[in-house]
Amino acid sequence: MTVSKVDIARAAIRAGTFSGHTSGIARDHVQGNIVILPQSLASDFLRFCQRNPKPCPVLAVSEPGDPMLPKLGRDIDIRTDVPRYRVWRRGELIDESTDIRKLWRDDLVTFVIGCSFSFEQALLDAGLSLRHIDQNRNVAMYRTNIQTEPAGPFHGPMVVSMRPLRAADAIRAIQVTSRFPDVHGAPVHIGDPSLIGIKELSLPDYGDAVEVMRDELPLFWACGVTPQAAITQARPEFCITHAPGAMLITDLLNHQLAAF
Amino acid sequence: MTVSKVDIARAAIRAGTFSGHTSGIARDHVQGNIVILPQSLASDFLRFCQRNPKPCPVLAVSEPGDPMLPKLGRDIDIRTDVPRYRVWRRGELIDESTDIRKLWRDDLVTFVIGCSFSFEQALLDAGLSLRHIDQNRNVAMYRTNIQTEPAGPFHGPMVVSMRPLRAADAIRAIQVTSRFPDVHGAPVHIGDPSLIGIKELSLPDYGDAVEVMRDELPLFWACGVTPQAAITQARPEFCITHAPGAMLITDLLNHQLAAF
Numbered sequence: 001m002t003v004s005k006v007d008i009a010r011a012a013i014r015a016g017t018f019s020g021h022t023s024g025i026a027r028d029h030v031q032g033n034i035v036i037l038p039q040s041l042a043s044d045f046l047r048f049c050q051r052n053p054k055p056c057p058v059l060a061v062s063e064p065g066d067p068m069l070p071k072l073g074r075d076i077d078i079r080t081d082v083p084r085y086r087v088w089r090r091g092e093l094i095d096e097s098t099d100i101r102k103l104w105r106d107d108l109v110t111f112v113i114g115c116s117f118s119f120e121q122a123l124l125d126a127g128l129s130l131r132h133i134d135q136n137r138n139v140a141m142y143r144t145n146i147q148t149e150p151a152g153p154f155h156g157p158m159v160v161s162m163r164p165l166r167a168a169d170a171i172r173a174i175q176v177t178s179r180f181p182d183v184h185g186a187p188v189h190i191g192d193p194s195l196i197g198i199k200e201l202s203l204p205d206y207g208d209a210v211e212v213m214r215d216e217l218p219l220f221w222a223c224g225v226t227p228q229a230a231i232t233q234a235r236p237e238f239c240i241t242h243a244p245g246a247m248l249i250t251d252l253l254n255h256q257l258a259a260f
Numbered sequence: 261m262t263v264s265k266v267d268i269a270r271a272a273i274r275a276g277t278f279s280g281h282t283s284g285i286a287r288d289h290v291q292g293n294i295v296i297l298p299q300s301l302a303s304d305f306l307r308f309c310q311r312n313p314k315p316c317p318v319l320a321v322s323e324p325g326d327p328m329l330p331k332l333g334r335d336i337d338i339r340t341d342v343p344r345y346r347v348w349r350r351g352e353l354i355d356e357s358t359d360i361r362k363l364w365r366d367d368l369v370t371f372v373i374g375c376s377f378s379f380e381q382a383l384l385d386a387g388l389s390l391r392h393i394d395q396n397r398n399v400a401m402y403r404t405n406i407q408t409e410p411a412g413p414f415h416g417p418m419v420v421s422m423r424p425l426r427a428a429d430a431i432r433a434i435q436v437t438s439r440f441p442d443v444h445g446a447p448v449h450i451g452d453p454s455l456i457g458i459k460e461l462s463l464p465d466y467g468d469a470v471e472v473m474r475d476e477l478p479l480f481w482a483c484g485v486t487p488q489a490a491i492t493q494a495r496p497e498f499c500i501t502h503a504p505g506a507m508l509i510t511d512l513l514n515h516q517l518a519a520f
Contacts, residue, residue: 171434171448174431174435178435178438186435187431192475195475215452217450260520
């Protein structure tokens, strides 16, 4: 039996010896944003995702109480296989951890939501350069004036990530990311940031600012931080998420998500 | 035997009773730009098209001396089935006509080049509005500083057509037109016109100006006028083209050109 990169990464994450950012690790594999909620809120949250598929593309939902995600990997155990977790009570961050076995409950439901790492890999494979990767920064993210469709207690603004590209590359990036609807798909906006309520590109709400050159257009993609923002506003009794950038690495290949 | 819209239109064109613009006529059918050249220049021109597929997507090339185009229609005769022709000698327009039977020669080769009418229909079908159509104007076209790849005597700048759209519609338009590589495909540019050498959007080189609103982006597609501009520069001994807007209507359906 061959041991793959994803097996090595998962073993280190499971043992707690790797608890960092997963960008660039097992880069051909789909990674996911994680939201774990009590069953009492799960159907509202799933409806929220269904109504907002661009920021909240659901790759998998677990059975209540079951920590396994067989659709995403042979042996994924969501209690150990995320590098770093954040634990929330009533919308307040109360702990960070590399293992949530002691916190597990029979009513918890896991949501795995597509992540831009997949489409970024597709953009790099297409020969495009992404400035935040070249500069080893986190992508710039902004709250917009685009409202999500609410469901139950979940509501709030769409959060977007921004990548600057020259026009021909921008057109190519729209084509490439359109192939990946399960990981945010095509951009939601291009050009003038003020049209979606962003006042100042140099002041992102999350992540790091990157410069937009005079011959470039800013492109804005729906972002997986949107559901976390909605959860913070909904203040659920209990919730576990991944820590920013420390994603679940799945067995799925990015290419398997390509729509055409 | 049912008589279709395309049969009715072709009969009127063939009889010389219709010699106008074909925009909106048999709108589900592929229309084509026409270039007819002596065989001595045909291989250079075909190579020019091969090297510049976005402005010059070749739908069909006839056999030398054969006026029929069986790939594009059961009974198309290129000598009668274009509403209005232009006849050129050494790059000078010498005549317009609705019938070129008397000018036909055994060495003439017909090129049919894809036309934006097909992708405009796809954009309208996708629910987008196109201002030049709403305002019943010809599309605005511009010479750019993007040089075509030369072949033999054929060379010159790429000509583009411009359509203004709001950002979300611009992204959708890039997706929709990407499906149609045989009729110019995705835009070649979006945003700042000066980056492709266009000084003043209100002064198109061909067609009619349309306004670009503050919340819109101009999108620029490679245009079928590019080969005509290259032919004007090459000054071939003899050449016949369609008159602007008076296209060959084929039996092909636009949907048949969709790549995915």
